[in-house]
Amino acid sequence: MPHVGEAEYSLEKDRLTVEVNLLGAIAWLNQAAECFVRSQAGTIVGISSVAGDRGRRGNPAYCASKAALDAYLEALRHRLVRSGVTVVTAKPGPVDTRMSAGVRRRPFLISADRAARQILAAARRGTPVAYVPGLWRPVMCAIRSLPHSLFACLDI
Ligand SMILES: NC(=O)c1ccc[n+]([C@@H]2O[C@H](COP(=O)([O-])OP(=O)(O)OC[C@H]3O[C@@H](n4cnc5c(N)ncnc54)[C@H](OP(=O)(O)O)[C@@H]3O)[C@@H](O)[C@H]2O)c1
Numbered sequence: 001m002p003h004v005g006e007a008e009y010s011l012e013k014d015r016l017t018v019e020v021n022l023l024g025a026i027a028w029l030n031q032a033a034e035c036f037v038r039s040q041a042g043t044i045v046g047i048s049s050v051a052g053d054r055g056r057r058g059n060p061a062y063c064a065s066k067a068a069l070d071a072y073l074e075a076l077r078h079r080l081v082r083s084g085v086t087v088v089t090a091k092p093g094p095v096d097t098r099m100s101a102g103v104r105r106r107p108f109l110i111s112a113d114r115a116a117r118q119i120l121a122a123a124r125r126g127t128p129v130a131y132v133p134g135l136w137r138p139v140m141c142a143i144r145s146l147p148h149s150l151f152a153c154l155d156i
Pocket of ligand 1: 093094
């Protein structure tokens with residue numbers, strides 16, 4: 001998630017974001033899917049983000065890459081359901097890591113250890129879409145339901 005300035009429109013940065021977050025993830029997901037289908041078992045976890053739920057002004061390519069990853073993981077889940085393979089989409093809010101270190105606001109920030117434990121628990125339960133922490137589920141449900149005119153007024 002490179003920093004993107006308010007007046008910055010860089011194809012180079014956006015392409016790198018999509019390559020790493022989406023194509024990089026798809027490359028691994030395909031390998032994992034083939035391998036797990038052969039064993040007719042297993043759980044694949046994709047790390048998406050709450051950022052995929054709405055197109056925010058801060059980093060359009062990051063939001064877009066995570067929204068596309070959400071759709072890819074959902075499709076994979078449907079593809080693999082009859083093979084005994086589970087696909088879990090983890091959607092963390094801010095996690096205290098190198099990636100989020102320079103971010104101005106980090107609501108409901110949690111440690112990487114806590115995020116990892118919650119993601120692992122969701123994988124064990126086979127939760128299709130796991131918000132991390134779970135508080136983000138109702139928050140994002142509310143934010144997703146905001147009409148554009150209201151969403152545009154928010155500084156997020
Ligand atoms: N931190 C958050 O607030 C947050 C919130 C929601 C979702 N997420 C998601 O959680 C996942 C892990 O992020 P993190 O928070 O753990 O961040 P992180 O500590 O900064 O780790 C990012 C990882 O991505 C790798 N990476 C970065 N640029 C890359 C590139 N160009 N090519 C290949 N690998 C690259 C890094 O590899 P090196 O170690 O080799 O540099 C590192 O392993 C990401 O998918 C992120 O979108 C994070």
